[in-house]
Amino acid sequence: MKSTGGSDAAKRRAGEAAADTVEPGMVVGLGTGSTAAYAIEALGDAVDDGLDIVGVPTSFGARQRAIDCGIPLCSLDEIDGIDIVIDGADQFVRDTGSCIKGGGAAHSREKLVASAAETVHLVVDETKLTDALDHPVPLEVLPDAHTVVADAVRSLGGEPTLRDAANKDGPVVTDNGNLVCDVDFGTISDPASIATHLSAVTGVVEHGLFVECATTVSVGQADGVSTTTY
Numbered sequence: 001m002k003s004t005g006g007s008d009a010a011k012r013r014a015g016e017a018a019a020d021t022v023e024p025g026m027v028v029g030l031g032t033g034s035t036a037a038y039a040i041e042a043l044g045d046a047v048d049d050g051l052d053i054v055g056v057p058t059s060f061g062a063r064q065r066a067i068d069c070g071i072p073l074c075s076l077d078e079i080d081g082i083d084i085v086i087d088g089a090d091q092f093v094r095d096t097g098s099c100i101k102g103g104g105a106a107h108s109r110e111k112l113v114a115s116a117a118e119t120v121h122l123v124v125d126e127t128k129l130t131d132a133l134d135h136p137v138p139l140e141v142l143p144d145a146h147t148v149v150a151d152a153v154r155s156l157g158g159e160p161t162l163r164d165a166a167n168k169d170g171p172v173v174t175d176n177g178n179l180v181c182d183v184d185f186g187t188i189s190d191p192a193s194i195a196t197h198l199s200a201v202t203g204v205v206e207h208g209l210f211v212e213c214a215t216t217v218s219v220g221q222a223d224g225v226s227t228t229t230y
């Protein structure tokens with residue numbers, strides 16, 4: 001599992017705090033990344049102890065992790081809705097509940113699962129907090145469209161970079177068979193406006209801006225965890 005910036009202890013605190021809120025009978029969206037992984041592990045332990053839940057994974061990686069942890073799974077088209085999704089973020093604004101996701105190239109399915117969830121519980125360590133979003137925005141892009149999309153995002157004021165794979169010659173390929181383009185907009189003063197413009201670009205499957213998306217956030221710190229509900 002790829003680990004990002006913050007300490008593992010802080011990520012674990014955030015993940016476990018969110019897992020603690022899950023109740024018997026819930027349908028639980030299972031997020032992607034190193035922080036959400038701690039929530040999946042904690043839920044696996046709870047299932048071992050008799051907690052009755054069904055998980056909906058947001059990526060191939062989350063699915064594999066949930067299988068390893070013994071969490072029963074189903075797909076989105078088999079259920080009426082999701083009670084809670086627990087997921088990470090690459091950058092998060094606590095005042096607004098907005099964030100940027102997709103560092104693990106899973107943001108399209110993550111946004112789909114979040115859109116079906118009653119509660120979106122984000123889990124981050126404190127290094128992810130910011131007053132204004134300025135992390136590059138991941139776009140999942142149809143392979144044939146990446147040059148057209150690059151031109152379109154330049155006209156919106158962004159600087160696109162096709163994401164290269166770490167362990168293969170060539171680009172990252174998503175679980176859906178698409179490419180990822182990371183777009184640097186500098187500081188994003190109006191995330192809703194950028195989100196609307198990105199959604200309108202032909203060839204963009206989904207972007208990683210999640211505007212005022214969180215209903216709850218748990219922020220793991222060196223010495224504890226703080227949870228905010230919106």
Ligand SMILES: O=C[C@H](O)[C@H](O)[C@H](O)COP(=O)(O)O
Nearest residue numbers: 033034035088102103104106
């Ligand atoms: O595509 C990946 C997801 O959006 C992750 O939730 C996000 O990148 C945060 O991952 P991590 O908890 O490993 O920093």
